[in-house]
Amino acid sequence: MRWLFNLSFRHKIPLWTSFLISFSIFVVGAALMTRAYEDMKRAVVISADNLGHTLANTVAPTLLHDDVWRAFEIVRSPIRGESARTPVQVDAVVVLGRESKVFVSSHPDTLPMLSEAAALGADWRRLSERLSTPGDEKWPLVLEPEDSSYLYLVLPITDKDAHLGHLVLRYAKSVFHPWFIDTLWQGLGLGLLVLAVLIPINWYWGSRMATPLVDLAQRMGMMLEKVPEPLPPDMYPYDDELGQLFQAYDRMVLALRDKAALESEVVRSERLAAIGQLTAGIAHEINNPLAGLITVIDTLKLHRDLDPRVLRSLELIDRGLMQIRDTVAALLVQTKVQARPLNQHDLEDIHTLIQPEIGKRRIRLDWSATMPVELPAPASLVRQILINLLLNAVQAARDGGHVSLWLGRKDDSESCLSIVVRNDGALLGAEQLAHLFEPFASTRAGGHGLGLWVTYQIVTQLDGHIDARNVGGQVEFVVNLPLGDTPCSTASA
């Protein structure tokens, strides 16, 4: 039985409703049939009562005068042939005399006159016992002996106060049955017709309701593995409880997606922060002895009597140390400098500075920078961000490709500077996106992989936000920098 309850709603709803419809039709049908049978019986009794009274009155004088033939003609008169058999058609009429003997009957062959009623069979024996038991009889007396195929109706025959005998009308129940079976078939046909209409509607409605539920259940089942897709909007466009459930599910899916994005952002930020601390620590540890070494080399180089070979070695060491210092300096991003505000000349400088690289690779540059004469942003740092991003874009772009810069207030806000740089080079893969701002993460030949790292460090230390993504076949870097104490909103421009 349990398997029945474990069935999918896709089957369970139509099955249950079909069962309920069938059950209802059956119960209503059975009730109506029972009612029809009772009604028919009542009709028979009413008709029999009318006929019985007429016959009893007419037959009474024949009993008084012992006129058998006249009585026979009277009791024969309501009898029809086989063809006229209806449930209200009397099957036999018997007049019982005072001693429960047959005075006359409509069927003398089977119910001969002068025979004792009790000798005519079980039904008649019961009937005659009932009549011989004194009691307050309510006329007509209706007898329906069990396991008998007949219904009997008995009326007394009286003349004034004298009791002359009984009139018995016999009705064949076998005539009821074909009539009843007819009604039954009609009812059954009608029931099947109703079923034929209701069941397809019910299956359609059931599957209409079950399909979204089944879909929802599958999606919920996958939730632990990954954030599922929202449901198709046209799947169940109604506002009942089911519709509300699907709407709630969609809201939950969206919330889960935001949460997942936030979590991965947090993880990335924490990783980058940890790397920043590590590199800063190492850089400081290197910087201190490095400064001493450079001072020593400088001092040594001041001696004029140095062997040329030693001098060459010193030069070699000096260049190596300088390279270490540059690298370490690049890792140690210093933003805590007193800086002048950014102005339009800075932008012009940068435009000029990158021209050689653009020319070399025949890149087309779209330059769209709208800003007032001055902005409250540290000029040197913004310049470094711009140069890093632009050089990175130029190098990433195809030969003869396209690079664009947009600089301005984000959403026309007074407090947020937005820089958007795009190139039409190879799109970034998921793996690249995940580690883009880490030091030495460059995949490009010839790059030291510190440009984006430095940019990230600067933006982060200025309480800004940097993001990279693929948009419309281009790679886009967006930097938002706050121009006051209020941080920029995180939504990308």
Add this chain to the structure above:
Amino acid sequence: MTQMTPSLLPNRNRRRWLIDSGCLAAAGLIGLTRKSQAAGGKIRVGMTPAFLHDQHSLLGEWRAFMAASLQRPVEFVQRDSYRETMDLLRLEKLEFAWICDYPFLHLKDAVRLMAVPLYQGRPHYRSYLIVQKDNTKVASMADLAGSVFAYADPYSNTGYLAPRYEIRQLGRDPSSFFRKTFFTWSHRKVVEAVASGLAQGGAVDSYIWDTLAHVEPALPARTRVVWRSPEYGFPPFVAHRAVSNADFQLMQRHLLDTSRSEAGRRLLGLLYLDGFTIGSPALYDGVARMMRAFGEA
């Protein structure tokens, strides 16, 4: 008469007889006026269950034929028992009647024999003792002792007197021979009573049973004749003695001439008769003998 109700019907009949006799005396006082009414006026003919008197279209045709032939208006008066027709005759409410031979003998002081129908060429008929077709146990009247028996009419020869006489010949008392008897007031209904099984046996007019075999063969086919009585004089046409000679002769001539016309022969064909003859009262001596045996007449 029967074992179950030994004296009900005879008493009733005897009582009616006495009342009717009283009436007869009263009727005699006004007889003259009635006689003059009848002369030249309407002729009233009593029709009894001596033949299949419920064939209404036949009766209509016969009446029209008779009226046309006599040039007088004719009325057929039907009654369901011989007794009623006999009373009408006594009261002079009928001029003529077709009655059974037994009532004829009862009424012989009041009526004159006018004509006797010819059945199968002869003025005779019989009584048939019939049982249900499938009843093979009964071969004669003796086998019906203790059964339920249907008589036609207490004034019927073939349907009452003859079978009772036969029982008497067996040395038994007809009033206790059967378990129960009843009257159907018509020969045709005796056949019905026996065919339906209401009665185990019945006595019926041979002319009627044979005619039924032509007119309604299904009914007599359900019965079987187990005994045929000797021949008796056929039920006659009679005239009340008050009827004038002229009318008597007119009617007698008409009946005797029936077979001479085409329409008359057609009518006789429908009645399964061959014609009429002037019968002699001696035809009915056999009936008179049986009546004497029962102390009547």
